[in-house]
Amino acid sequence: xxxxxxxxxxxxxxxxxxxxxxxxxxxxxxxxxxxxxxxxxxxxxxxxxxxxxxxxxxxxxxxxxxxxxxxxxxxxxxxxxxxxxxxxxxxxxxxxxxxxxxxxxxxxxxxxxxxxxxxxxx
Amino acid sequence: xxxxxxxxxxxxxxxxxxxxxxxxxxxxxxxxxxxxxxxxxxxxxxxxxxxxxxxxxxxxxxxxxxxxxxxxxxxxxxxxxxxxxxxxxxxxxxxxxxxxxxxxxxxxxxxxxxxxxxxxxxxxxxxxxxxxxxxxxxxxxxxxxxxxxxxxxxxxxxxxxxxxxxxxxxxxxxxxxxxxxxxxxxxxxxxxxxxxxxxxxxxxxxxxxxxxxxxxxxxxxxxxxxxxxxxxxxxxxxxxxxxxxxxxxxxxxxxxxxxxxxxxxxxxxxxxxxxxxxxxxxxxxxxxxxxxxxxxxxxxxxxxxxxxxxxxxxxxxxxxxxxxxxxxxxxxxxxxxxxxxxxxxxxxxxxxxxxxxxxxxxxxxxxxxxxxxxxxxxxxxxxxxxxxxxxxxxxxxxxxxxxx
Numbered sequence: 001x002x003x004x005x006x007x008x009x010x011x012x013x014x015x016x017x018x019x020x021x022x023x024x025x026x027x028x029x030x031x032x033x034x035x036x037x038x039x040x041x042x043x044x045x046x047x048x049x050x051x052x053x054x055x056x057x058x059x060x061x062x063x064x065x066x067x068x069x070x071x072x073x074x075x076x077x078x079x080x081x082x083x084x085x086x087x088x089x090x091x092x093x094x095x096x097x098x099x100x101x102x103x104x105x106x107x108x109x110x111x112x113x114x115x116x117x118x119x120x121x122x
Numbered sequence: 123x124x125x126x127x128x129x130x131x132x133x134x135x136x137x138x139x140x141x142x143x144x145x146x147x148x149x150x151x152x153x154x155x156x157x158x159x160x161x162x163x164x165x166x167x168x169x170x171x172x173x174x175x176x177x178x179x180x181x182x183x184x185x186x187x188x189x190x191x192x193x194x195x196x197x198x199x200x201x202x203x204x205x206x207x208x209x210x211x212x213x214x215x216x217x218x219x220x221x222x223x224x225x226x227x228x229x230x231x232x233x234x235x236x237x238x239x240x241x242x243x244x245x246x247x248x249x250x251x252x253x254x255x256x257x258x259x260x261x262x263x264x265x266x267x268x269x270x271x272x273x274x275x276x277x278x279x280x281x282x283x284x285x286x287x288x289x290x291x292x293x294x295x296x297x298x299x300x301x302x303x304x305x306x307x308x309x310x311x312x313x314x315x316x317x318x319x320x321x322x323x324x325x326x327x328x329x330x331x332x333x334x335x336x337x338x339x340x341x342x343x344x345x346x347x348x349x350x351x352x353x354x355x356x357x358x359x360x361x362x363x364x365x366x367x368x369x370x371x372x373x374x375x376x377x378x379x380x381x382x383x384x385x386x387x388x389x390x391x392x393x394x395x396x397x398x399x400x401x402x403x404x405x406x407x408x409x410x411x412x413x414x415x416x417x418x419x420x421x422x423x424x425x426x427x428x429x430x431x432x433x434x435x436x437x438x439x440x441x442x443x444x445x446x447x448x449x450x451x452x453x454x455x456x457x458x459x460x461x462x463x464x465x466x467x468x469x470x471x472x473x474x475x476x477x478x479x480x481x482x483x484x485x486x487x488x489x490x491x492x493x494x495x496x497x498x499x500x501x502x503x504x505x506x507x508x509x510x511x512x513x514x515x516x517x518x519x520x521x522x523x524x525x526x
Contacts, residue, residue, distance in 0.1 A: 044376070047379065047382075048382050048385050048435065049371075051375065051376045
């Protein structure tokens with residue numbers, strides 16, 4: 001089974017998380033700049049006078065597609081690298097992936113995810 | 123007798139004051155939402171086009187033509203007739219055309235100041251008509267009263283206004299209040315916070331305003347002399363003091379806001395405008411330090427209670443800042459500086475003259491603007507439709523966008 005890990009993390013933690021993931025052999029990923037909030041509910045900013053509440057905060061979303069048996073290890077790595085212990089550290093979703101097609105070669109499924117040195121090729 | 127030094131300084135000052143209008147455009151533009159930046163920049167920029175022509179054709183004549191009953195200038199300078207290389211009675215050492223051009227820059231920026239009251243919802247077509255009528259019915263007469271030989275200036279009440287505290291800032295600020303009342307709040311006002319989309323633009327604009335103000339106040343000496351230097355120095359002092367005090371007020375409430383610091387500098391510049399050539403540097407320091415809490419707490423009061431969507435705080439900054447400046451000139455004026463004493467130097471009459479002049483300017487600018495806005499609303503509509511407002515004025519009024 002192939003899975004998609006969608007991790008929403010602090011923008012400033014992206015480098016740490018990327019390095020940690022490279023460290024366990026994850027080669028391919030993509031990222032989005034997103035805005036949102038969870039239970040934290042936003043932050044207070046200073047205005048011209050006094051303060052105002054901002055509820056949509058910038059976050060990074062990280063997408064990784066990989067084999068089932070590597071999911072737990074990856075999640076643990078992300079949590080360790082992205083965590084500060086404060087509210088706003090983020091959230092991780094895991095989805096099943098029906099199929100993967102590499103555009104250049106037409107390879108499908110596990111073959112399409114095979115990279116030299118990737119965690120899934122071990 | 124033309125003096126080349128004076129002429130040079132006024133040429134430079136005219137350019138400095140002109141740049142204040144695009145500077146204001148950026149100061150305001152940074153404070154609106156992304157979808158209205160172009161629209162907001164344009165509300166100021168278009169004044170350079172519109173009022174330049176108005177001023178040439180008849181505006182200058184209404185303000186500075188030969189006095190008619192203390193109320194308005196005559197039509198002798200229509201189309202700049204007789205306004206040329208020879209000096210005028212207003213400024214005996216520079217060409218008349220240069221005096222008129224320098225004054226034109228003030229006429230341009232004043233209606234641009236008002237635009238902060240109705241950004242993000244005003245119908246552009248109506249705004250053009252409003253600005254033309256406002257320049258004609260408010261700015262030109264008040265400029266005449268104070269500087270053109272009318273009822274408030276040296277020939278009448280004797281109120282002091284070195285560079286436009288009453289003519290520019292009080293008229294703009296109280297007109298902004300009237301227009302904000304007439305047009306009503308932006309959709310969602312009081313329910314969501316309108317976050318400034320580009321504070322760096324506002325910092326840039328405020329910095330350029332500070333620089334341009336040296337021409338605004340320094341040039342108002344109408345000569346390259348000690349008074350010009352004095353005005354430049356008091357201007358700088360008041361801006362600095364007000365910026366620092368605003369920083370402290372903001373810090374007490376949360377953190378030292380950058381938008382707050384630059385706003386403080388601007389209200390300091392507003393407040394020193396009428397007294398720049400009349401008060402001492404220490405007087406300027408006090409005027410600047412005290413204007414910051416006046417505008418700061420006025421904004422907090424108005425915005426905190428969602429009373430009026432006076433969107434970019436033109437009334438609190440220019441109306442109240444200008445009023446404080448006009449009154450403070452009547453307190454701090456020292457004859458050792460500009461030949462006139464204020465209340466603190468034993469001349470309470472000067473304070474009263476300042477007060478009456480300010481009250482008349484307030485009544486006229488608020489009243490005329492409110493009626494004008496209401497009439498134009500009935501004829502043309504002051505604001506765009508709800509859906510146009512939601513899409514944003516850049517797209518709905520100009521079919522352009524600031525960022526692709």
